[in-house]
Amino acid sequence: MAKPKLALYWASSCGGCEIAVLDIQEKILDVANAFDIVFWPVAMDFKYDDVRKMEDKSIDLCLFNGAIRNSENAELAHLLRAKSKALVAFGSCAHEGCIPALANLTTKDAILKWVYKDSPSTVSNNGAVYPQTHTKMPEGEIEIPEMWETVKSLDQVIDVDYYVPGCPPQPFQIWNVIEYILSGKPLPPKGSVLGADEKTCCDECPRERKEKKIKKFFRPYEILSNPNECLLDQGIICMGPATRSGCGALCTKANMPCRGCYGAPPNVVDQGAKMVSALSSVVDSQDPNEIDEILNQIVDPLGTFYRFSMAHSILKRVDKI
Amino acid sequence: MEFEPKIVAFLCNWCTYTGADLAGVSRLKSPANIRVIRTMCSGRVDPTFVMKAFDLGADGVLIGGCHPGDCHYAEGNYKTLRRAHMLKKIMRKYGIDEKRLRLEWISAAEGDKFQEVTTTFTETIRSLGPLDWRKRIGKGDRTEHTVAV
Numbered sequence: 233m234a235k236p237k238l239a240l241y242w243a244s245s246c247g248g249c250e251i252a253v254l255d256i257q258e259k260i261l262d263v264a265n266a267f268d269i270v271f272w273p274v275a276m277d278f279k280y281d282d283v284r285k286m287e288d289k290s291i292d293l294c295l296f297n298g299a300i301r302n303s304e305n306a307e308l309a310h311l312l313r314a315k316s317k318a319l320v321a322f323g324s325c326a327h328e329g330c331i332p333a334l335a336n337l338t339t340k341d342a343i344l345k346w347v348y349k350d351s352p353s354t355v356s357n358n359g360a361v362y363p364q365t366h367t368k369m370p371e372g373e374i375e376i377p378e379m380w381e382t383v384k385s386l387d388q389v390i391d392v393d394y395y396v397p398g399c400p401p402q403p404f405q406i407w408n409v410i411e412y413i414l415s416g417k418p419l420p421p422k423g424s425v426l427g428a429d430e431k432t433c434c435d436e437c438p439r440e441r442k443e444k445k446i447k448k449f450f451r452p453y454e455i456l457s458n459p460n461e462c463l464l465d466q467g468i469i470c471m472g473p474a475t476r477s478g479c480g481a482l483c484t485k486a487n488m489p490c491r492g493c494y495g496a497p498p499n500v501v502d503q504g505a506k507m508v509s510a511l512s513s514v515v516d517s518q519d520p521n522e523i524d525e526i527l528n529q530i531v532d533p534l535g536t537f538y539r540f541s542m543a544h545s546i547l548k549r550v551d552k553i
Numbered sequence: 554m555e556f557e558p559k560i561v562a563f564l565c566n567w568c569t570y571t572g573a574d575l576a577g578v579s580r581l582k583s584p585a586n587i588r589v590i591r592t593m594c595s596g597r598v599d600p601t602f603v604m605k606a607f608d609l610g611a612d613g614v615l616i617g618g619c620h621p622g623d624c625h626y627a628e629g630n631y632k633t634l635r636r637a638h639m640l641k642k643i644m645r646k647y648g649i650d651e652k653r654l655r656l657e658w659i660s661a662a663e664g665d666k667f668q669e670v671t672t673t674f675t676e677t678i679r680s681l682g683p684l685d686w687r688k689r690i691g692k693g694d695r696t697e698h699t700v701a702v
Contacts, residue, residue: 337646382690505600508643512600512636518621523638533639534646546604549690551648 243298329543336549399493428478569617575664596629
């Protein structure tokens with residue numbers, strides 16, 4: 233019997249998800265034995281045309297990481313959707329937008345202006361040169377992808393079968409997912425989140441929790457935190473209460489607050505809104521002025537609460553001013 | 554056509570909703586722009602509700618609860634107070650005028666205050682104009698990759 237076909241693709245991502253796949257270590261050999269890898273640009277030489285020539289639905293499993301932030305990302309998303317039986321939004325970028333989606337806190341113009349004109353490392357003798365989608369060269373016209381105004385999660389562009397959250401997904405969870413698929417057991421219902429658990433990060437965190445009453449917020453470098461007590465109890469903003477479990481509370485075990493990369497817990501639509509709710513409950517004041525004073529200590533609330541889920545939030549981006 | 558604000562009002566069962574009832578039976582005229590959703594407590598109003606209202610086309614959101622100290626569940630309204638402050642902070646970052654969210658304490662006996670709040674809030678939103686969030690963030694999604702700076 234022919235081996236099932238596996239494709240891996242990276243759209244707008246850092247490549248960490250690809251490394252996480254390799255971090256399953258020697259089990260990668262089992263993957264190579266079990267699957268026929270037909271497309272994996274980061275590791276092997278394939279051309280997009282190879283994919284175009286495949287028959288529809290001929291790829292059994294496609295692990296797609298990266299957000300959709302330009303026309304190339306979108307084109308490949310549509311292409312791989314057509315060619316794949318099961319398509320997985322793999323990692324936080326494909327799942328909820330992740331770090332690339334923080335671009336939704338500003339505009340495309342502002343980003344390009346900074347990168348190609350204003351940033352201190354940009355030196356140009358003849359004014360800013362911005363990338364153009366089409367450029368005429370002596371050999372003919374060349375084309376590069378068009379950057380989008382708004383970064384999107386994968387499921388905002390194409391139909392997605394499963395989600396594997398995490399920035400990156402933890403290798404043991406990746407192996408769980410692959411092992412499950414290889415076992416031949418019936419696949420979970422469409423839309424399921426795989427490789428994660430059904431509670432919040434706090435559930436896995438070994439720190440001791442007490443009743444939370446916060447008068448002052450600290451950034452991690454501003455305080456020597458007690459390694460046994462809940463970080464949020466100590467006034468360090470920890471996204472644990474609004475984040476899905478599954479990672480094993482790695483960050484809090486290393487004395488850093490949860491950043492929220494596993495995304496919203498089950499039945500939560502908007503991770504940031506849940507964090508607003510959770511934090512508001514524990515601020516220790518009933519006086520409007522004092523409340524403002526305490527809340528003003530939170531630096532960059534939008535970027536903190538939506539660090540990994542901006543694209544997937546209800547409001548999706550800031551207004552384009 | 555003249556802009557008619559759409560306002561979603563989350564009113565707590567024990568005070569403001571009853572206050573709205575009182576305004577009604579007292580025949581106090583209040584604007585028809587208010588769409589009331591009854592919640593058991595203003596503390597039940599999840600920030601998600603407010604964001605969803607804005608996303609789905611609300612121009613303003615009113616949250617009504619019991620006066621401080623009067624909450625039927627002891628301190629739900631204090632949580633709402635803090636939440637509203639945090640929400641306004643977040644809204645500013647999103648580029649939504651914070652005046653589009655209003656938190657008011659209206660007791661079951663204050664039908665007249667309900668009338669006053671809904672009337673003035675509707676006027677505030679009318680002067681701010683439509684929010685039209687989805688259209689607003691979709692606007693200018695250029696297909697061309699050229700930048701004029």
